[in-house]
Amino acid sequence: MAGVxxxxxxxxxxxxxxxxxFATQLEALGADINDPLWSAACLITKPHLIKEVHMQYLEAGADVIISSSYQATIPGFLARGLLLEEAEGLLRTSVQLAREARDEFWKSTLRSSKPVYNRALVAASIGSYGAYLADGSEYR
Incomplete structure (x- = not known):
């Protein structure tokens, strides 16, 4: 990966x-992230907004886009009442939305005169254990 x-x-x-x-951009698009899951709540309620934010960053020139999964954890989703399979699926969805946005952006630039020198990388965002607690303890 280092070579890439x-x-x-x-x-x-x-x-x-x-x-x-990322969360600021979600809010600008109308998402309410006042939630223990923070921006990861949009994986459940408004995944299209997550993809839109990725597209905005790509259009602005991002070389690396980061999944919306900092606050996304299996225990956090289970506490929300989701099943284990649903929680695991949402973690995969966080990466898939970024990959879809990246691939769509790349294809659109191939058809345009807009110079794009690379296909952006997708990085997974993994919050600290304290982030899961949703009490600010990741800062202590």
Whole structure:
């Protein structure tokens, strides 16, 4: 994997742009993330918004997009009343939405005159154990 990242940075002129402020962008699109699952709640309620945020970051020039799974955990989804299979599926969905956005963006740039030098990478966001607790303890 290191070789892929090195090649990306080389093609990007010495640095790579990573998306950021995912929750802020979700809120700008109307998502309510005042939830113990934070932005991962949208995996259940509004997955189309997650994909839209990924597309916005790609259009803005991100070389790496990060899945919306920082607060997504099996225990967190189980506490929400989901079954284990559903919880596992949502974790996979968080990555799949990013991959779909990346692939759709890449295909659209192949058909346009817009110069895109690379196919963005997808990184999984994995929160600390404290993030699962949803009490701010990841900061303590």
């Amino acid at each position: 990242v090195e090649e990306l940075v080389k093609k990007a002129g010495g640095c790579a742009v990573i998306d950021g402020g």
